[in-house]
Amino acid sequence: MAHVSLPIAPRRFGxxxxxxxxxxxxxxxxxxxxxxxxxxxxxxxxGNHYTYGPYLSPFYSPELFGDSAHAWFGPRPGWWxxxxxxxxxxxxxxxxxxxxxxxxxxxGAYYKAFWADPPNCAVGEPRSSYRGERHFPLILQNVHRxxxxxxxxxxxxxxxxxxxxxxxxxxxxxxxxxIGVGTLVLAVNVTLLGGYTLGCHSLRHMVGGILDRIAExxxxxxxxxxxxxxxxxxxxxxxxxxxxxMFADLYIRLCSLGVWTDWRLI
Numbered sequence: 001m002a003h004v005s006l007p008i009a010p011r012r013f014g015x016x017x018x019x020x021x022x023x024x025x026x027x028x029x030x031x032x033x034x035x036x037x038x039x040x041x042x043x044x045x046x047g048n049h050y051t052y053g054p055y056l057s058p059f060y061s062p063e064l065f066g067d068s069a070h071a072w073f074g075p076r077p078g079w080w081x082x083x084x085x086x087x088x089x090x091x092x093x094x095x096x097x098x099x100x101x102x103x104x105x106x107x108g109a110y111y112k113a114f115w116a117d118p119p120n121c122a123v124g125e126p127r128s129s130y131r132g133e134r135h136f137p138l139i140l141q142n143v144h145r146x147x148x149x150x151x152x153x154x155x156x157x158x159x160x161x162x163x164x165x166x167x168x169x170x171x172x173x174x175x176x177x178x179i180g181v182g183t184l185v186l187a188v189n190v191t192l193l194g195g196y197t198l199g200c201h202s203l204r205h206m207v208g209g210i211l212d213r214i215a216e217x218x219x220x221x222x223x224x225x226x227x228x229x230x231x232x233x234x235x236x237x238x239x240x241x242x243x244x245x246m247f248a249d250l251y252i253r254l255c256s257l258g259v260w261t262d263w264r265l266i
Contacts, residue, residue: 016123026120030113032239036246040093043249047087049256050249054165055182057249058189062157063088070164095150102144104201105238145202155197158190168264179266182251189241189248196237199230 016022043050043059050057051068063070065077066088076086100106111117118125165183167175197203208214208224215221230237254260 012124016120018120018122022120022123026113026116029109032242033110033113036242039246039250040097043253044089044093045085045087047085047089049253050089052182052252052255052262053169053180054167055180055186055252055255055262056161056164057252058158058161058186058193058245059093059249060089061154061161062092064091095147096154099144099147099151099197100238100242102141102147103238104144105234107141145206148197148200148202148206151197151200152203155190155194158186158193162186162190177266178264180262180264182255182262184265185248185251189244192237192241192244195230196234196241199227199232199234199237201231201234203227204231 040059043057050060050063051070056063056068056070060066061070062072064072065075065080067075071088080086112119116125117127162183165186166177166179168178168180170176204224204227207227208217208220211217211220214224251260255262
């Protein structure tokens with residue numbers, strides 16, 4: 001039987017037969033991501049108002065060098081160039097930022113929202129070829145599994161920050177146990193970040209997906225099932241944690257500026 005190849009004309013940019021409002025999702029994601037990028041960059045470069053009492057902004061945690069009581073190694077190091085802007089956030093944000101930027105969910109999200117590759121399913125894109133992720137610059141996305149190790153470490157540090165946020169210094173200088181609204185904000189933040197990180201595709205592969213007979217490893221089967229459960233809502237965890245980490249910094253910043261009052265619950 002003879003086969004005839006019929007040429008298929010590529011869609012022009014934005015061309016589609018879809019009748020639904022397909023553009024809403026990429027537009028919302030574009031606005032959300034753009035807001036986060038602008039705010040986080042601005043907040044990270046401020047270098048001030050990132051602490052309030054026992055609270056430390058997740059954008060600045062861990063504070064390796066800085067002027068607050070949370071700094072691990074004291075104030076700005078002497079080797080830092082005087083002409084270069086210094087902020088404790090600059091030293092650490094590359095790790096969580098790299099983890100999110102290379103995340104499998106975020107790839108699909110910003111491919112559509114920022115690169116229009118494609119803008120949405122069955123919608124024409126502004127290019128006629130696709131080189132795949134085996135070529136520069138998309139091949140750099142493969143470092144995601146290495147950023148995962150840093151993300152897990154940061155979770156432990158943020159959990160410690162929640163613990164520290166339960167101890168307030170009174171007028172006499174003594175530390176007393178308490179829970180404020182800020183404590184809950186930081187606790188919710190690390191919970192959402194934990195759901196996002198522990199449901200990561202790379203982690204799920206590492207703990208069990210790599211095995212051919214996972215049923216023969218009951219412990220790894222249990223861990224794999226837990227990670228898979230979180231992974232089913234990976235998109236929601238990613239979006240909610242993105243908003244929450246930004247709100248946590250904003251909450252502490254506004255409390256430090258005296259705009260908001262941190263109510264003590266206990």
